[in-house]
Amino acid sequence: MMPDLGDYAGAVLSAYAVSLGLIVGLVVLSLWRARRVRAALDKVERRGRRT
Amino acid sequence: MSLWEYANPVRFIRFTDRVLPPLAVLAVVCLVVGLIWGFFFTPDDYRQGSTVKIIYLHVPATLMAINAWLMMLVASIIWIVRRHHVSALAARAAAPVGATMTVIALATGAIWGQPMWGTWWAWDPRLTSFLILFLFYLGYMALWEAIENDDTAADLTSILCLVGSVFALLSRYAVNFWNQGLHQGASLSLDKEENVADVFYFPLLVCIAGFVLLFVALVFLRTQTEIRARRTRALIARERAA
Amino acid sequence: MIALLLRDLRLAVRAGGGFGLGLAFFLIVVVLVPLGVGPETALLSRIAPGILWIGALLACLLSLDRIFALDREDGTLDLLATAPLPMEGIAAVKALAHWITTGLPLVLAAPVLGVLLNLPAGGFAWLFLSLLLGTPALSVIGTFGAALTVGLKRGGLLLSLLVLPLYVPTLIFGAEVARRGAEGLAVEAPLLLLAGVSLGALALLPFASAAVLRVTLR
Numbered sequence: 378m379m380p381d382l383g384d385y386a387g388a389v390l391s392a393y394a395v396s397l398g399l400i401v402g403l404v405v406l407s408l409w410r411a412r413r414v415r416a417a418l419d420k421v422e423r424r425g426r427r428t
Numbered sequence: 429m430s431l432w433e434y435a436n437p438v439r440f441i442r443f444t445d446r447v448l449p450p451l452a453v454l455a456v457v458c459l460v461v462g463l464i465w466g467f468f469f470t471p472d473d474y475r476q477g478s479t480v481k482i483i484y485l486h487v488p489a490t491l492m493a494i495n496a497w498l499m500m501l502v503a504s505i506i507w508i509v510r511r512h513h514v515s516a517l518a519a520r521a522a523a524p525v526g527a528t529m530t531v532i533a534l535a536t537g538a539i540w541g542q543p544m545w546g547t548w549w550a551w552d553p554r555l556t557s558f559l560i561l562f563l564f565y566l567g568y569m570a571l572w573e574a575i576e577n578d579d580t581a582a583d584l585t586s587i588l589c590l591v592g593s594v595f596a597l598l599s600r601y602a603v604n605f606w607n608q609g610l611h612q613g614a615s616l617s618l619d620k621e622e623n624v625a626d627v628f629y630f631p632l633l634v635c636i637a638g639f640v641l642l643f644v645a646l647v648f649l650r651t652q653t654e655i656r657a658r659r660t661r662a663l664i665a666r667e668r669a670a
Numbered sequence: 671m672i673a674l675l676l677r678d679l680r681l682a683v684r685a686g687g688g689f690g691l692g693l694a695f696f697l698i699v700v701v702l703v704p705l706g707v708g709p710e711t712a713l714l715s716r717i718a719p720g721i722l723w724i725g726a727l728l729a730c731l732l733s734l735d736r737i738f739a740l741d742r743e744d745g746t747l748d749l750l751a752t753a754p755l756p757m758e759g760i761a762a763v764k765a766l767a768h769w770i771t772t773g774l775p776l777v778l779a780a781p782v783l784g785v786l787l788n789l790p791a792g793g794f795a796w797l798f799l800s801l802l803l804g805t806p807a808l809s810v811i812g813t814f815g816a817a818l819t820v821g822l823k824r825g826g827l828l829l830s831l832l833v834l835p836l837y838v839p840t841l842i843f844g845a846e847v848a849r850r851g852a853e854g855l856a857v858e859a860p861l862l863l864l865a866g867v868s869l870g871a872l873a874l875l876p877f878a879s880a881a882v883l884r885v886t887l888r
Contacts, residue, residue, distance in 0.1 A: 385479045385543050392539040393467070396485040396532045400642070403528045407646055411653040418660045425663055563835040570831055574822050583885040584818055588832065591814065591878050595836045598867065602839040605863070606846060 435512035437655045444648040451645045458638030466631040473628075482540045484632055488639035489532035493561065496526025496643065500568075501593050504586035514651065516582035517658070519589065520572050521650030525643055527565035534558055553603045560599045564592045578658060671755060671763050678767035681740075692729040692772045693779055699725035700783045711788050718787035719797060719848030725783075726776045726801055727808060727837055733772045734812040735829055737764050738820040738883075747820075751887050757880035765806075765813040765876065773805035789852060796851020800864060804844035807868040810875045811836045817882040839867050 434440045466484035473480035503519035506512060537555065538548045549555065571588055575581035703721050704714055741747040750760050780801050781794045789797065815833035819825030843864035850857045 385477050388539050388543050389478050389481050392482045392485060392536045393463075395535045395539070396489065399528055399532050399535075403525065404642075404646065407650050407653070411649055411656075414653045414657045414660065418656045418663075421660050421663045421667075425667065560835055560838055563831075567828075567832045567835060570828050571818065574819075574825070574828050580821070580885055580888070584882060587878055587882055587885075588818060591836070591875070594874075595839060598839040599835075599842075602842040602863070602867075605860070606842045 432510075432512070435510070435514050437514055437659075440514050441652055441655060444652055448645060448648055451641060451648070455638055455641035455645050458634055458641055460638075462631050462634030462636075462638050466628075466635060470627055470631060476544060479540050479543055480628065482536050483628060484635045486533060486536040486540065487632060488636045489529045489536065490558075491636060492639050492643050493526055493529040493533050493558070495640075496522050496529060497561065497564070497593070497596070499647075500526065500589055504589040507582055507586050508590075513582070513658075514655065516586065517654035518647060518651045519585070520582075521654050522643075522647050523565055523569050523572070525646050525650070527562065527569065529639075529643075530558060530562045530565060534562065551607055553600075553607055556603045556607070557596075557600045560603070561596060564596055568592065578661075671759055674750070674755070674760070674763050675767055678764065679770060682767065682771040692733050693775050695732055696725050696729040696776055696779060697783065699728060700786055704787070715788035715790055715852075718784060718789040719793060719852050720845050721787060722780050722784060722789070722797060723801070723804075723841060723845040723848060726780060726805065727841055729776055730772055730805065730808045730812060731830055731833060733768065734816045734833065735819070735826055737768055737813055737816040739816075739825075742820050747883075748887060751883070757883055758876045761813055761817065761879035761883065762810075762876040765810045765879075768813060769806050769809035773809050777801040777805055790854075792854050793848060793852030796857055797848040800844045800847035800851070800861070803861070803864050803868050804840050807840045807871040808837060810871045810879075811840070814875050814879045814882065817879045817886070820883075821886045840864070840871075843867060 434443055463484055467481055470481065472478045500519040500522050503515045503522070507516040507519065534555070537558075541550065542548050568585060568588060571585050572581055575584060700721065703717075703725075707713065707717070738747060741750070751757065777798065781789075781798050784794055784797060812833055815829050815836070818832060819829045822828065843860045846860040847857050847864055850860065
């Protein structure tokens with residue numbers, strides 16, 4: 378399953394880990410902020426309609 | 429139906445809502461296919477050994493780091509000329525994505541450089557100009573955060589982006605002049621001789637497509653968020669005034 | 671325009687105007703570097719051009735936030751905006767005043783401080799010339815940065831973050847001229863490029879600064 382990475386296994390794996398970690402972090406952060414902002418807007422809009 | 433119709437925030441949100449799910453799926457598919465293809469099914473390079481596999485992250489990230497700034501430049505010019513708010517917010521949304529790509533490019537480069545060049549970091553022109561590009565991203569984002577009035581912030585950051593682009597380009601050539609490079613030439617060019625071998629080339633293309641799609645999807649999502657955040661602020665301000 | 675220039679110069683020279691501050695800072699940097707890297711003369715003379723350039727650049731940076739901040743506080747800037755003078759002219763004059771009060775003293779002081787760092791004899795003229803060509807660019811770029819941050823409450827740190835990347839080309843070419851000069855190499859290429867960067871900045875950036883000021887004062 379795992380290809381033989383030879384002497385550089387650490388380098389290759391850490392490069393993949395760092396990059397994927399950063400990308401996933403960015404995506405999660407974007408999604409989280411999108412959800413929060415959407416909820417905040419919904420709240421304000423509903424409040425505006427009631428009054 | 430012209431492109432400018434999407435300058436209307438409502439229409440932009442409606443359009444991106446429709447496009448985002450397939451776009452995200454496609455981005456993930458491309459990334460997974462490209463990275464797995466590259467990681468498991470390509471041979472080692474006879475000189476670089478297995479470190480050649482880092483190319484599938486390094487090259488796409490580098491491309492996107494530069495293209496994100498270009499996209500911000502175009503969006504800034506559109507804001508200055510036509511004053512579409514969506515455009516300014518898209519530039520704002522793209523900056524953190526571009527900055528992250530710059531970090532990925534620098535980090536993977538350093539990790540690759542350690543076994544190959546024997547050093548994490550060299551003051552090579554390409555490396556140095558990327559570090560400078562990262563500083564520009566930082567300044568741009570900090571300026572957005574610092575200004576309270578939205579329109580003022582959009583105006584000032586757009587001008588900074590324009591001036592910054594000129595100086596970033598100047599720095600690129602200045603740095604070239606300042607030190608000879610350790611970095612290899614272009615991995616992708618129309619000139620066949622210089623290119624990477626075909627076995628690496630095709631998975632690399634898939635990865636690049638994945639990064640581009642990911643970038644577009646993220647920018648759409650974050651622009652939506654910015655539009656909504658802005659609308660929230662405006663509504664709250666109106667409530668207070670009433 | 672000349673009246674505005676004279677007014678700015680008078681304000682800077684008057685007590686509390688911070689006229690000598692940049693110079694003092696420059697001196698301190700030059701004193702601190704040997705304390706940090708050791709007193710070895712050969713090493714010092716090799717890094718002297720770079721140190722002097724970086725010292726001058728930082729000293730320049732130190733006084734940037736004063737360019738517009740005080741005028742903004744007491745309302746002078748709003749008055750200037752309604753004056754018949756074009757905003758571009760105001761930005762250019764402000765940059766010129768900053769250069770005369772900060773840049774020019776630094777240029778004049780640099781060769782003296784070069785002695786402290788054992789700058790090779792051939793390097794003095796080139797150091798002087800490169801600073802003379804480069805500091806105007808530092809002032810105009812700095813004015814642009816100061817204009818960007820003038821409306822902010824805590825703009826000081828942000829100002830450095832914005833301005834320092836913009837200083838990169840000037841620093842590279844300027845320090846390169848001084849270094850090559852000190853080592854007795856040909857200096858034409860970096861000298862011409864330095865002059866090009868400076869002239870380009872002088873020609874274009876006042877327009878950017880003026881656009882920024884108009885937005886801030888809106």
